[in-house]
Amino acid sequence: MEQVTPYVHTETKLRGCNPSYVVTSDGVVVIDTPQLPTRAVAMRAEAESHGPIRYLINTEHHVDHIFGNYFFKGAGAVVEHQGVYDNFMVVTPDLDPYEYAKEAIPTDDPAGAAIYPDRAEYYANPNKGTIVFSGDLTLSVGDKTFRLLHTPGHTPGQIAVHVPEERVVFTGDTVFCECQTWLMTSNVDQWIDSLDRIRALDVDYVIPGHGPVTTPRYLNTQRANLLDWKAAVAAAVAKGWSREETIERVNFADRYPVDIGQGYMMTHIQTLNAASLWDKFTGAVPPERR
Numbered sequence: 001m002e003q004v005t006p007y008v009h010t011e012t013k014l015r016g017c018n019p020s021y022v023v024t025s026d027g028v029v030v031i032d033t034p035q036l037p038t039r040a041v042a043m044r045a046e047a048e049s050h051g052p053i054r055y056l057i058n059t060e061h062h063v064d065h066i067f068g069n070y071f072f073k074g075a076g077a078v079v080e081h082q083g084v085y086d087n088f089m090v091v092t093p094d095l096d097p098y099e100y101a102k103e104a105i106p107t108d109d110p111a112g113a114a115i116y117p118d119r120a121e122y123y124a125n126p127n128k129g130t131i132v133f134s135g136d137l138t139l140s141v142g143d144k145t146f147r148l149l150h151t152p153g154h155t156p157g158q159i160a161v162h163v164p165e166e167r168v169v170f171t172g173d174t175v176f177c178e179c180q181t182w183l184m185t186s187n188v189d190q191w192i193d194s195l196d197r198i199r200a201l202d203v204d205y206v207i208p209g210h211g212p213v214t215t216p217r218y219l220n221t222q223r224a225n226l227l228d229w230k231a232a233v234a235a236a237v238a239k240g241w242s243r244e245e246t247i248e249r250v251n252f253a254d255r256y257p258v259d260i261g262q263g264y265m266m267t268h269i270q271t272l273n274a275a276s277l278w279d280k281f282t283g284a285v286p287p288e289r290r
């Protein structure tokens with residue numbers, strides 16, 4: 001894994017989120033888990049080589065951040081916001097997260113097929129949070145402080161994890177660095193407020209949910225990307241474009257690639273981003289919920 005500071009490690013080159021861990025004087029804290037089974041097992045072993053895992057913190061409920069929890073059973077208490085707990089691997093009309101995780105196995109982790117749990121086995125104990133909070137939460141572990149800040153927008157239970165001693169913040173998907181932003185069911189206005197909250201932190205390193213490690217300056221780029229989506233769809237609605245016309249004509253596919261391993265999702269992302277904002281701005285009920 002990539003070493004960001006002497007105590008902070010992350011992995012930005014795998015399909016899925018950027019799983020990370022921080023070494024303290026009294027064990028290790030894991031932040032999000034790899035969705036690919038063999039990578040989850042390997043990361044657990046690497047983290048435990050530095051000491052026992054004290055906590056596993058999830059920054060959001062999306063499958064690529066939490067599915068790997070299954071392979072961290074017995075490795076420290078799982079800590080998450082109430083909004084993550086409530087949505088943890090819940091099947092919705094839009095997405096079956098268990099199937100979406102499984103879909104990556106043949107292409108991205110063929111060896112993982114042997115340890116991929118069947119559905120009943122998985123749901124019997126997916127290793128959800130046992131320390132569940134609302135608002136913010138601060139954990140002191142050895143010589144490090146973990147400030148879990150509620151930063152809703154991308155998802156309702158979204159948090160950022162600020163480790164002041166390392167001058168680092170883990171933002172989860174509040175930041176997609178140099179790759180496509182997934183709006184899905186996000187609240188973009190809350191998201192922009194949360195970027196402001198993260199900008200106020202005194203840090204050198206921003207570890208995004210996807211893409212390379214970056215600096216606080218990229219928070220401005222993320223805000224611009226969100227505002228560009230909003231402005232483009234607002235203009236489409238003002239011109240009277242239908243949902244279909246908006247999906248066809250409002251598109252930021254040329255701006256960034258999709259994060260590793262999910263290039264085939266480009267049209268899906270563009271469609272959902274445009275459609276979700278169009279639905280919001282027109283008050284329409286999306287077709288899948290009619």
Ligand SMILES: [Zn+2]
Pocket residue numbers: 060062154173182209
């Ligand atoms: Zn996400």
